[in-house]
Amino acid sequence: MSDPQAAFAETSADAGAIDPQRAAAFWPGLWRAFRKSRMGLFGLGLLIVLYFITIFADCLAPYGYDDETRDLQWAPPSPLHCSDPQSGRWCRPFVYPTRSYIDENFNVKQGQDTTHRCYLRFFVQGDEHLFLGFFKTRLHLFGVDPPPATVPGGDTYFARLYLMGSDISGRDVFSRICYGSRISMSIGIVGETISLIIGALIGGLSGYYLGTVDNILQRICEIIMLLPGFYLLLMLRFLFPADLSSVYVYFCITIILAFIGWPGLARIIRGMVLSIRGLDYIQAARAVGQNNFRIIVRHILPNTYGFLIVSVTMGIPGYILGESALSILGLGIAEPIPSWGNMLQQAMDITELDQHPWVLWPGLFIFLAVISFNLMGDGLRDALDPKRTKT
Amino acid sequence: MRSYIIRRCLFAVVLVFVATIISFTILKMSPGKAGAEDINPRLSKKYIEEQERIFGLNRSPVSQYLSWLGVMHLIGKDDRGGLIQGDLGLSLKYKQPVAKVIGPRLVATLMLNIVTLVFTWSVAIPLGIWAAVKQYKLPDKLLSLFSFTGMSLPGFFLALIMLWIFASHLQWLPSGGLVSLDHDKMRLVPAMQDYLRHLIVPVVVLTFGALASLQRYARGNMLEVLREQYVITARAKGLSETCVIYKHALRNAINPLVTMLGFEFAGLFGGAALLENVINYPGMGQLILEALRAKDQSMVMSTFLIGSIMLVIGNLLAEILLAAVDPRVSYV
C-alpha cells in the first residue's frame, strides 16, 4: 500500500501546529475529536479485541500451539451440537468424541462415537501455561469434557473442540491463531518503534541542519526508497541463514523491515521540521538565545506529534504484511511457532485448499489486524485536522 | 527544464549502479556458497572446480563484480561481454545465459503489471471523481467502504480465496501459472484465451488493491480542489456545473495523480512479486526467490537490476510528467 503522503511530505506538513503550553490539552482534545469518527472507533475496538487475544492467548486457546494429534489431522471444524438429537430440546452444547480405530484393512480410521457426550464447559482446567508470563495455572476459558477412557488394546478416543478445524499435524487452528496473534500484533509495534527512532533522528537532523548533512542523508533515503522493496526484503532476509531459529528470525525480520521503512518516516519528519522551523516562535526562541537542542525538544517536537501518530499508525500494517509475506514463503517465523503468515503456507497448495478450506482463517485475521490499524489511523487523521475532507 | 531531465537521468544511472553494488554486496555477505544447491558429494572435485571456473566463481569478489559489469571484458581478461554489452551472465541454476531465462519471465510480469495499470487507472480515477462529486451521499460511502477493504485486504489472501472459490469449487478458472499444460498445442485464439484465463486472478487481485488507494486519493484531491477559490470564480462566471467540475477542477486534481502514475508503475513491479510466488505465476518475482534460494549469483543481480531500472524509470516518469502538466512547477 503506497502512502502518497510520504512522497509529498515536504509540501504538506501542516501538522496542526499547537504551542507547547497547550500541549497538556492535546491528548484529551484528541480523544474527544477521535470519538466522533465511527470508523475510527470501530478500528480501535477491533484492535482492543485483537490485543486481548494476544495477551490472553494462553487462556483463550483450548489447546497448545504444537499440540499434535496425528490421528486427527485435517479435522474439519468440530460440529457443536446444541440440542438433543432424539428429543430436539435445547441442551448444553456438546461434541461427540472421536473414535480412532483400525478397520479390516488395517487402515486407521476415525468415526464419531455417538454414545458419549463431551460437554462444552467454561473455565476448565487444561494444559499448564504461564498466565501473563508470571502465574502458573491450568485455567482455560473453555474446553470440552475428557473422552471416555481408552481401554488398553481397544479403540482410542479423542474429544476435541476444533473451532476452526485442525491442520496437517492435527493441531487446533483456533489455538494457533490465538498464539499467532502474538507475532503479528507485536512485530508492528516493535518494528515501527525502531523505524520511528531512526527516522526521527535522521529526519530531524536533516531538516534542522540542512546543507550538506541534509543532502547526504536525503540521498541515502532516496536510494533506499528507490530500491525495489520486496526484492530488497528478500535479499536482506537471505543475508541470514535460511534456517535460523525463530527468535532470531523475529528480530531479523523486524530489523530488516525497519531498515526498509525508516526512510519514509525520515522524509515525513524532515518535512515537518522544515515547515516548523520557519515559524515565528522558533525564530523568537533563537533570538532569545535558546540552544538548538532545547529548541528541538521543547518547540519543534510537540508540533510533530499529531502528524506522527497518524503516520506511525498507518505504517504498522506494513510490518504485519511484511512478516506475513516472508512467513508464507517459508522465510519467516518457522514451525512449530505459529504466525498467521506461516499458517497460510498450507493454503498455497490448491489440492489441500480444496479439501480443507479452513486453512484460510489466518488470512482473515491478518485482514482484520490491518484494517483496524487503517481505520484507526484514518480516524486519528480526521481528529487532528477537522478541515480535512472526510467521508 | 531540459537540464533538469538530464540531471535526473544521470542520477538514475548512478542509482542503478549503486543498486547493483548493493545487491552484489548483500549476495556476497550471505552465508552459503554460490550454487551450493548443486553440490553433490558424488561429483568429482575436478568437475566442481571446472564449474567454478566457467561461472567465474574462483575469482575475487571485486573481480566477479567487474566481470559481471563487463569491465573485465574490456580489458581483455574475460570472454563474456558483461552488462555493458547486454550480457547478463550465466545462470548457475539453469545453466543458461541469464537473459534467456529472464526474458519470458519479464514479459509475464510486465504483461501482468501493464494490464493491471490500465484497469486500475481507467476505473479508479472516474470512480474517485464520482465519489467526490457525490460526497456524503450513498455512492461515496459505499466506495469508501470498498476502498478501505481493498487497502487492507492482503493481496495474497484475496488470491487464495479467489482460487478456492473459482478454481477448486467452481472450476471456472485455472489454479495458477501462466499457461495450461496443453498450451503449446493450442491454436492462436484458444491460446490467447488461455493466457487471459490465467491472468484473471492476479489481475483482479492487484487491481483491487491498487484501485482502492488510488480511488481514495483521486477523491481526496478532487474534494480539495473543489474547495478552492478559483472553482467559485468559475461558477461566478456562469459556467455550468459540469464544466466547472470536469474542466476547471479536474484539470487541477489530475496533476498529483499524474505523478502517481509514475510511482504506481514503479511500485507494481514489487507488489506483484509476492503474489507471483503465492499463486505460482512465472514472473520476475518468482524468479528472484528461486535465484536467491539457489544462490544463483548472476540471476539475482540481473533481476534486481531490472527491478531497480523499472522503479527508477517510474520515478523519473513521475517527475517529468509533473513538470510537464503543472505550469507552476519550474525546475531551476
Added chain:
Amino acid sequence: MPDPLLSIENLTIAFDTERGPIEPVRQLSLAIYPRQTVALVGESGCGKSVTAMAVLRLIPQPPGKYLGGQIKLNGRDLLALPEPEMRKVRGKDIAMIFQEPMTSLNPVFTIGDQITEAVLLHQNVNRRQADQIAEQSLKDVGIADPGQRLREYPHQMSGGMRQRVMIAMALSCQPKLLIADEPTTALDVTIQAQILELLRKLQRERGMSILLITHDLGVVAGNADMVAVMYAGKIVEFASVYDLFDRPQHPYTKGLFRAVPKLGATVARLQTIPGTVPNPANLPSGCKFHPRCAEMNGDALCKNTEPELREVAKKQWGRCHHIEKFTASPITEPMLDKIRE
C-alpha cells in the same frame, strides 16, 4: 425615483453545521440603484460575504439553505429562477470579484483562456473576436502589453495585476452590477488605492452599480454612495456616506468610528468596542448588539425585543430602540478629507 437595480428583500440564509443550524443572514433587506455604489460594512463574521455569495446563488446548497426572501434584479426574482437561467445572469448581468487574487484564478489555464471562456459563454462571438474583447478588457484595466499577458499564467503575475485581471474578466461582459467582496484587503496599500481608483473610473465609464463589501471605513469613505452597516446578520444602519460619516446614528456605527485612530490626536489608549462579534450559533436575545452597547445599560427593551429598521432622519435608517435619544458624535477633519466630492 427609478426602480432599484437590485433589491434584496427579507433574505434569510441558514447553514447546517455540526452544532446545529445557524443563520448568518437574517431578514436582510437592501436596495442598490443604477450607477450607485453601495458599501456593505461590518466586521468578520457578520454575514456580509454570505450575502454577496447569496446574490449570485453561489451558496453551496447542502450545508446552506435559502430560507426566505427574494433577490430581485430589475424586478426578476433570482431565487426563483431555474439554474440554467441563473447561469445566464452570472458573469453577464451580475459579476463578482473576490478577496484573494492569488487563489481566485485557475493556475493551470492562461489568463487569455479564462477571460475568453467568460466572453464566449455570454456573448455570441467567435474565438478571434473573443480574444480581441479579452485583450481590450485587459487594456481597460490598465494592464500594459495585454497581448503578451493573455498568454501568461496567473502565477507569473503580481497580486495587484491578478486583481486587475479578475476585474477585467468580471467586466468583460458588461455587467450591470459588480459585487466586489473585499477586493483590496489582500493587497498592499498603494495597490489598494490604484485598484479602487480603477473601479471608480470603470463605474463612471460604464454606468454600472457596485456592491462593495469591506470592513475598512477608509475604503468606504472614498468609494461609496450609500453605506449599509451590518451586524449579526442584519443591517443596523443605512445612510448616504455623507450622513453616515457626519452623523452616525447606531451605537455600533459610532463605536466603529471611535475605534479608528485619528491622525494628530494623542490618546493614551485606542477606544474599542468591548466584547466580540457574537457567534452566529449563539446570538444574544433581543437586540443583538446590546451586550456591547456603550449607550444603553441593561435596558429591558433592548434585552428582549429586536428593534426594527426605522427611518430616523431623512434617508437615514437605523435599527435601535433608542436611536432618537442619542447625539451623534462629531466627526474629525482627517476623515472629511477622504470624502470625495
